Amino acid sequence: MANVLDLRRRIRSVKNTRQITKAMKMVSAAKLRRAQERALAARPYARMIVSVLESLRRRVDLYDEKTGNLCNALFLTRPEKRVLLIVISGDKGFAGAFNANILKTAYQFINGNPDREIDIEAVGRKGRDQLRRRYPTAAYTDQTDENGQTHKVRSPRKGPVEVTGDHPGLLVKLETSRVLELAHNVISRYTHEEIDAAYIVYNEFKSVIAQRLVVERLLPLIDLENPQITGAVEPSAEEKERQAEAALSAGIDIEAADTAEAEEEAKKFGTAEVDYIYEQPAEELFAGLLPQYIFSVLFHAMTESVAAEHAARMTAMDSATNNASDMIDDLTLHMNRVRQAAITKEIIEIVSGAAAL
Amino acid sequence: MADESNQLRVRLVTPERILFEHAATAVELPAENGYMEVLFGHAPLVALLGAGDVIVHCAPETDSDADKCGPTGESRYNVSWGFVEVLPGRVTILASDALKPEEIDVQRAQQQRERGEKMWKEAGESEEAYTEALHVISEAEAKISSATEVAKPH
Numbered sequence A: 001m002a003n004v005l006d007l008r009r010r011i012r013s014v015k016n017t018r019q020i021t022k023a024m025k026m027v028s029a030a031k032l033r034r035a036q037e038r039a040l041a042a043r044p045y046a047r048m049i050v051s052v053l054e055s056l057r058r059r060v061d062l063y064d065e066k067t068g069n070l071c072n073a074l075f076l077t078r079p080e081k082r083v084l085l086i087v088i089s090g091d092k093g094f095a096g097a098f099n100a101n102i103l104k105t106a107y108q109f110i111n112g113n114p115d116r117e118i119d120i121e122a123v124g125r126k127g128r129d130q131l132r133r134r135y136p137t138a139a140y141t142d143q144t145d146e147n148g149q150t151h152k153v154r155s156p157r158k159g160p161v162e163v164t165g166d167h168p169g170l171l172v173k174l175e176t177s178r179v180l181e182l183a184h185n186v187i188s189r190y191t192h193e194e195i196d197a198a199y200i201v202y203n204e205f206k207s208v209i210a211q212r213l214v215v216e217r218l219l220p221l222i223d224l225e226n227p228q229i230t231g232a233v234e235p236s237a238e239e240k241e242r243q244a245e246a247a248l249s250a251g252i253d254i255e256a257a258d259t260a261e262a263e264e265e266a267k268k269f270g271t272a273e274v275d276y277i278y279e280q281p282a283e284e285l286f287a288g289l290l291p292q293y294i295f296s297v298l299f300h301a302m303t304e305s306v307a308a309e310h311a312a313r314m315t316a317m318d319s320a321t322n323n324a325s326d327m328i329d330d331l332t333l334h335m336n337r338v339r340q341a342a343i344t345k346e347i348i349e350i351v352s353g354a355a356a357l
Numbered sequence B: 001m002a003d004e005s006n007q008l009r010v011r012l013v014t015p016e017r018i019l020f021e022h023a024a025t026a027v028e029l030p031a032e033n034g035y036m037e038v039l040f041g042h043a044p045l046v047a048l049l050g051a052g053d054v055i056v057h058c059a060p061e062t063d064s065d066a067d068k069c070g071p072t073g074e075s076r077y078n079v080s081w082g083f084v085e086v087l088p089g090r091v092t093i094l095a096s097d098a099l100k101p102e103e104i105d106v107q108r109a110q111q112q113r114e115r116g117e118k119m120w121k122e123a124g125e126s127e128e129a130y131t132e133a134l135h136v137i138s139e140a141e142a143k144i145s146s147a148t149e150v151a152k153p154h
Helices: A004-041 A043-059 A098-112 A125-134 A176-191 A237-249 A260-267 A282-356 B106-122 B127-151
Strands: A082-088 A117-123 A140-144 A150-154 A161-167 A197-205 A211-219 A228-233 B008-013 B018-031 B034-039 B045-058 B074-087 B090-099
Touching (some): A004 A282, A043 A282, A043 B008, A043 B090, A082 A176, A098 A197, A098 A211, A117 A176, A161 A176, A282 B074, A282 B090, B045 B127, B074 B127
Parallel strands (some): A082 A117, A117 A161
Antiparallel strands (some): A140 A150, A197 A211, B008 B018, B018 B034, B018 B045
8 A cells, every 4th residue: 555655746746737737728728719819800801702702603604605614613513533631630739639530530531432532631730640640642753844844743643542731830820821822722733623622621610619520612612602511520518518617717708709790791792782893804803712712711710720729728638637636636535544544553553552561 | 972971981801800990081902903092982893902002091080090090191001912892982902911011021022022033034935824923023012112112201
């Protein structure tokens, strides 16, 4: 049986751990608050882009009257043989099952489509590390064409699933220019028919208690107003309760801030019931708007995922703190018992020694 | 149809946040094919924005937000690429990127211009590459010119 000294040492070490987890929780809570604000501030832009696109689409014929051409290749649907999957995970661990859940959803998607070739773009370090271990990385070779220009040409696939790129550090600061770059990359792959569809896997985060894991279709564009969610995993009631508890103890609003008014305002953008003068032909407008749209969907997914990651970490650290407290209570009780037993034993010895005299 | 105020409500929105919202008497916008000025009662319009300066001529407003508009009563933002929706009493600018002239890093803009010129030289036959190089150059030049214009004493 452990003696009092050992127990005291263990209590001290658990106390230290508790202090760390508590600090991490508070840090995550602060970061969550900031991430939530960012996600909120980014909403009007996204909403406006959708509205103006939607109204443009309603008013303008997608096919050119004279030439009969589709005005933008992104509206084109093809049979989905090659699919791009953008997996948005976290950069760091210690966030409970956050990263594991995202990867699980991604694997489910991959295993559910065994007959398709899937390219993976990994955003977030944790997801990248795991996916890279599991799937081969796409290889490119430089080839020179007849004009003396070098092009990157993709080598033959090593398997049906390949990781084509990663974006280390993208989530740390979330710079718009880098997200825009990714959007352009996705669009160029789609228009060059390297891929027939693009999906994103991410953790949607409306508020602490309203979040879920979704697989959303990014391309082709079919219905702009409603996101094309093809799979969603809701957290269990128990998980939600834990989240809410952690948020309350960290002083974070459980409900999402009320943005209905601003949203309504943003929805009106470009949709007024008047005849707009379109400064540029529809084709050019679409060409300018669609990259912005793709960008805003990606940016939105990333801001929400960052918020969700912090929320998950906050909850995990809150649980860890609670567990540490429970453990300290148990150990303290145990220590007191041991000490009492030692005292009792000593008294018995003294008493029995006295009786023997 | 004149409202008693004859003022425009101008909003400048970037992907990150709503940067600016204020009443104004006029706005100058860098549309893709040239600058235009919008006054109250303009016909509804949707246009692409190029790279350049948005200049908002602020209307005197009761709430004292002088820092927004500066002593000259106008507020200038360097924007690159985006859209604008004009309604008779409201202008909404959706910019991919917007900076105050003071925030512009001239050195970086110059580097960007050099990069653009290099791209231009290497573009060869590809039309796409030319357009891209042109984009980079015009963005850099707009930044440089708006930064120097503000630095110049009036």
